[in-house]
Amino acid sequence: MALTGRAAVAHGPGRMEIREYPVLPPARDQAVVRVSMATVCGSDLHMWRGEMPSLGSGAVVPGHEMTGRIHALGAELRTDTLGRPLLEGDRVVFSFFNPCGACWACLSNTARCPHRYRLRATADTAPHFHGAYADYHVIKPGQWVFKVPADVNGSDDLPDELVAPANCALSQVLYALHRIRIWLGDTVVIQGAGGLGLYACAVAKEMGAGQVIAIDRIPERLRLARAFGADATVDLNKLPTKAERVRFVQERTEGRGADVALEVTGVPQVVQEGLELLRYGGRYCLVGTIVPGASAEVVPHDVVRASRDVLGVVGYEAWVLPRALEFLQRTRQKYPFHLLVSHRYPLEEINRAFEDADWALSQGNVTRAAIVP
Numbered sequence: 001m002a003l004t005g006r007a008a009v010a011h012g013p014g015r016m017e018i019r020e021y022p023v024l025p026p027a028r029d030q031a032v033v034r035v036s037m038a039t040v041c042g043s044d045l046h047m048w049r050g051e052m053p054s055l056g057s058g059a060v061v062p063g064h065e066m067t068g069r070i071h072a073l074g075a076e077l078r079t080d081t082l083g084r085p086l087l088e089g090d091r092v093v094f095s096f097f098n099p100c101g102a103c104w105a106c107l108s109n110t111a112r113c114p115h116r117y118r119l120r121a122t123a124d125t126a127p128h129f130h131g132a133y134a135d136y137h138v139i140k141p142g143q144w145v146f147k148v149p150a151d152v153n154g155s156d157d158l159p160d161e162l163v164a165p166a167n168c169a170l171s172q173v174l175y176a177l178h179r180i181r182i183w184l185g186d187t188v189v190i191q192g193a194g195g196l197g198l199y200a201c202a203v204a205k206e207m208g209a210g211q212v213i214a215i216d217r218i219p220e221r222l223r224l225a226r227a228f229g230a231d232a233t234v235d236l237n238k239l240p241t242k243a244e245r246v247r248f249v250q251e252r253t254e255g256r257g258a259d260v261a262l263e264v265t266g267v268p269q270v271v272q273e274g275l276e277l278l279r280y281g282g283r284y285c286l287v288g289t290i291v292p293g294a295s296a297e298v299v300p301h302d303v304v305r306a307s308r309d310v311l312g313v314v315g316y317e318a319w320v321l322p323r324a325l326e327f328l329q330r331t332r333q334k335y336p337f338h339l340l341v342s343h344r345y346p347l348e349e350i351n352r353a354f355e356d357a358d359w360a361l362s363q364g365n366v367t368r369a370a371i372v373p
Contacts, residue, residue: 004022005021006019006348007021007123007128007131007135008133008134010048010061012050013047013050014048021129023136024126026077028076029074029141030074031071032070032139033071036372038065040353042194042266045354048062052292058122058124059122059123060120060121060122061129061131063133063371065165065168067166068092069090069091073087080146086147091147091150093145093146095143097315099112100116103115132371133371135373144321146321146322157329169196169199170327172287173200174327178320179311180313183208184208186260187211188204188209188211188213188259188260188262189215189260189274190214190225190261191215191265193215193216193221193222193224197225198228200264201230202229211232217237222235224339227335257277257282258277261283268294268296271298272296275310278308285312285313286311286312287314342368342369344370346373347371347373
């Protein structure tokens with residue numbers, strides 16, 4: 001009997017339906033992964049609400065944060081991206097995008113590829129398993145794939161709830177802070193203490209930040225930010241005006257302002273404030289504002305006359321994902337990463353998972369829902 005697998009299929013915003021598809025043998029340069037966990041990212045919720053387009057037209061399998069084990073390997077795929085032997089049964093993570101390698105952005109290495117989602121297809125298009133919310137996922141040519149490091153005894157060291165979000169949330173902020181640069185002793189302000197913001201607090205400290213300041217309005221998020229390395233927090237309820245928040249940062253920096261600010265709120269209106277939190281010559285990185293058409297007013301004078309650098313970052317380079325895994329392995333006892341994934345749902349309850357995740361986000365919770373096929 002031919003092997004089949006389930007996939008959650010979305011026709012647009014709102015509910016998904018479970019369909020079954022044949023699990024095809026991989027092409028020579030592909031691999032089939034048995035998904036062990038997939039998590040619900042903020043961008044997945046944006047697509048589910050209809051606030052931004054899904055990755056593909058028609059009926060698609062959503063999701064991109066995932067991990068699993070190699071079910072079948074194509075004849076030409078014998079190593080991971082670092083050249084380490086790859087075998088059936090190996091636990092892996094992989095990028096959710098495929099740079100084309102031929103466009104001007106790729107050739108000049110100046111931006112992430114605008115065609116990076118080109119291999120996403122409808123669920124009815126073989127090999128069917130193009131997204132995370134399914135029993136299987138097919139790794140295609142160009143996707144970076146890495147073995148998950150094991151402990152010294154060869155046993156699993158990192159639990160799935162730490163590994164599944166590594167290919168998006170953690171890798172994204174790691175690369176963003178690398179691109180904007182953290183110098184030893186820098187003051188780094190993190191605008192937003194959701195999942196990305198908490199990762200950013202820990203990564204900034206490990207990169208050498210002298211002090212990390214997290215800004216949010218949810219007390220539980222601010223408490224977690226301190227657990228993830230923040231030296232100080234700003235509660236928007238207690239400092240309700242921009243002037244008060246700017247003054248708070250200046251008082252902690254001898255009047256200068258922060259060296260670096262990272263936007264991970266997804267709220268365009270915070271951008272002008274982020275600029276004003278910086279010192280002259282400070283550096284500002286935007287990561288969270290990804291909804292098309294969402295706009296805000298910015299004063300260009302505050303970039304030009306203060307010689308501030310502004311950078312938008314999406315995606316990352318191949319080296320980031322294995323370093324994200326190493327970061328988790330090295331610091332898992334130092335930061336409470338396990339708190340970032342809370343509820344687990346079977347694949348057939350994916351609609352409830354999204355409804356619960358959306359409600360939890362509206363209440364200010366930072367935890368990710370996890371789908372366990």
